[in-house]
Amino acid sequence: MRYKEIITPSSIEEAYKVLTSGKTVKMIGGGLFIRLQPSSVDTGLDLSCLGLDYIVKEEGYVRIGAMASLRCIETSDHSPKALREAVRQISGVGTRNVATIGGSVCGNFSFSDVSTALLSLGAKLRFHFAGEIPIKSFIDSSSPKNDILLEIVVPDSRFSSCRFIKRTYTDFSTINVALTVGNDGVANVAIGARPHRAVEHVYGGNVDEIIEGTQFKSDFRASAQYRRAMAKHLLSEMVKEARL
Amino acid sequence: MTTLMINGTKYETHLDEGEYLLDVIRRLGLKGTKRGCDTTSCGLCNVIVDGVLVPSCSYFAHRAAGKEIVTIEGTGELGKQIAEKIADEGVEQCGYCSPGFVMAVMALTKELGNPTEDEIKHYLAGNMCRCSGYAGQHRAIRNLLEELK
Numbered sequence: 001m002r003y004k005e006i007i008t009p010s011s012i013e014e015a016y017k018v019l020t021s022g023k024t025v026k027m028i029g030g031g032l033f034i035r036l037q038p039s040s041v042d043t044g045l046d047l048s049c050l051g052l053d054y055i056v057k058e059e060g061y062v063r064i065g066a067m068a069s070l071r072c073i074e075t076s077d078h079s080p081k082a083l084r085e086a087v088r089q090i091s092g093v094g095t096r097n098v099a100t101i102g103g104s105v106c107g108n109f110s111f112s113d114v115s116t117a118l119l120s121l122g123a124k125l126r127f128h129f130a131g132e133i134p135i136k137s138f139i140d141s142s143s144p145k146n147d148i149l150l151e152i153v154v155p156d157s158r159f160s161s162c163r164f165i166k167r168t169y170t171d172f173s174t175i176n177v178a179l180t181v182g183n184d185g186v187a188n189v190a191i192g193a194r195p196h197r198a199v200e201h202v203y204g205g206n207v208d209e210i211i212e213g214t215q216f217k218s219d220f221r222a223s224a225q226y227r228r229a230m231a232k233h234l235l236s237e238m239v240k241e242a243r244l
Numbered sequence: 245m246t247t248l249m250i251n252g253t254k255y256e257t258h259l260d261e262g263e264y265l266l267d268v269i270r271r272l273g274l275k276g277t278k279r280g281c282d283t284t285s286c287g288l289c290n291v292i293v294d295g296v297l298v299p300s301c302s303y304f305a306h307r308a309a310g311k312e313i314v315t316i317e318g319t320g321e322l323g324k325q326i327a328e329k330i331a332d333e334g335v336e337q338c339g340y341c342s343p344g345f346v347m348a349v350m351a352l353t354k355e356l357g358n359p360t361e362d363e364i365k366h367y368l369a370g371n372m373c374r375c376s377g378y379a380g381q382h383r384a385i386r387n388l389l390e391e392l393k
Contacts, residue, residue, distance in 0.1 A: 003262040006306065028304075032284055035264075035302050044262060048307055092370010094297045094348070095284040169369050170285075 001026065002040035010049045015148055016128055018045050027148065029067060029103030032095065052102070052150060055079060060156055066102025066149040070114075073101060082160035082178050086117035091170050102149045105135070108142050108197065111172040115139055116192035117162040119200050120178035124153045139197050157182050159242045163234040164193070167221065175216075175227045179203070179238040187244055191231050195219045203244065207236050246309050250274065251318025259305050265291065266300035269315055276316035276343050280372070287371035288340065290347035291315050297351035299370075316343040319350055326350065329388045335380035341373040349385055353392060361386075 006028070009015040019025050023042040028034060031046075052065035057078040064073065070087040073079045074096060090096060090104075090113065104114040105125065115135070123135045128148040135152075137143075157180045164176035173193040181187045192198030194216050201210045211232045216224040248255045248268065255272055266289045269277050277300055280288030284299040291300045292314040316323065326346045336342060345368070352359070352367045359367065364385055373381065 001262070006261050006304070008306070031304060032302050036283060046304070046307070088366070089369070091284055092287055092299075092348075093351070093367055094287060094290050094299045094370055095302075097296050098284075098298050098303060 001034050001037045001044075003044040004040075004042050006044035006046055008046040008049050012050055012128055012148060012150070015045060015047065015050060018043065019146060019148065027106070029100035029106070030069070030098045031103075032099050033103065033107055033109075047102070047148070053100075062154045062156070064101055064152045064154065066105075066151055067100045068102075069097055070099045070101060070104065071096035080117075080121055080154055080157060080160045080180075082117040082121055082162040082180060083114070083154070086113040086162040086164075086176075086178070089164075089166060089170055090114075101152060105138070105152065106149055108139060110195055110197045111176075111193045112198070113162060113164055113173055113176045113192070116176045116190045116198040117160075117178045118152065118154070119192070119198045120162070120180040120188045120190035121154050121157065121160055122180065122182065122188060123155075125149055126151050126153060136200060155182065158185075161238045161241060163238060165222075165230045165234070172221075174222045175230045175234070177231050177234040177238065179235065179242060181242050181244070187242070189235060191235075194227060194231075195221065203239070205244070207232060207239060210235060246306065248272075248305070248308060248313060249311070250313045251315060263305045264301055265293075265298075265303045265305045265308050265313070268305040269300060269313075274315050274317055278340055278343055280340070280344070285370075285372070286341075286344070287348060287368075288344040290344040290351075290371075292347060292351060295354065297348060314347075314350075316346060319346060322350055322353070325391070326384075326388060329384040329391075330381060332387070333380040333384045335376055335384060337375035341371060341375075345371050345373070345381060349388070352385075353389070359389070 025043045026041045027045045052067035054065040055076045055078045056063045074087045124132045126132045130144040159181040162178040164173040176193045178190045187203035190198045190200045216227040218224045278288040280286035289301040294311045326349045
């Protein structure tokens, strides 16, 4: 990615003004995936000075700033277990010190362990202009586009876990599955890297029903059959761990 | 012009828009930090910025302004100790991964108290070595941690 200029505003209002200025603007979180894009833009909008790198525990939920690094999430006691498990094998420690949860979510990558975990956790995304939307809506539509993600709000749960199959320790996932049991007892399953983006189901007591209700496809990483078998195995393990 | 504090020395330099820290470091004559994959996958370009291990190939130089940057040249006695332990185990073949490994081990010793074998392996998962099976590096780290106790 090449930039004619990079602007690093110190307020959200200033950042939003740049974003909606009419120039071609790319928002920069960690800047890692964006680095690999073979294109150029007028303006890089560096979000690193907006004070969005936090993880805060409040009554009933955790608020995670969009610029919180994946390593902070991995090591924070406030992070839900599913999210800590989701981030820990994303590349190496150095990369996770720079990569941000906002960048991971907004990239809306189909292989994303973070998106699958957040989907099962029932997370909400809070944007500057659009306000709060469920992550499912963002995963399905990649919208809103021209807006700044401020934070991710994750409700408390009594159990959560995210598991995956990777060909090597830090590879993109071949398949990932997350299970969350909310404080209301409802169990939410998300399956991603199918290879398509994550989908969610409410767990009604039958693992096979969830797997049969999920579409899997083949690609260079794995066959649909393998993904289906592994998703069933991973979900069964988590159901056992959650004592459902 | 931007001021960068690298290994305790102030450098005044012009930064191109979007220039990455690895390019700046090497341009300033600090050639110890290597370029490997340019995608943060290999760990060769590791530096430490304000105590945090980062892949310099993909870390914007402008974000490092006002922060303390440590490269392999600035690792002092601990860096020397780590390098000696690695050399003692006969690990070095092409040697290209070593600076990045030393930086990662430095960060590991500061961040983890008394890590288990699995915790060490997890921490170093982002460091690739084309030559070895990592056994020598792990022996070196165990010896180092024993000495640091």
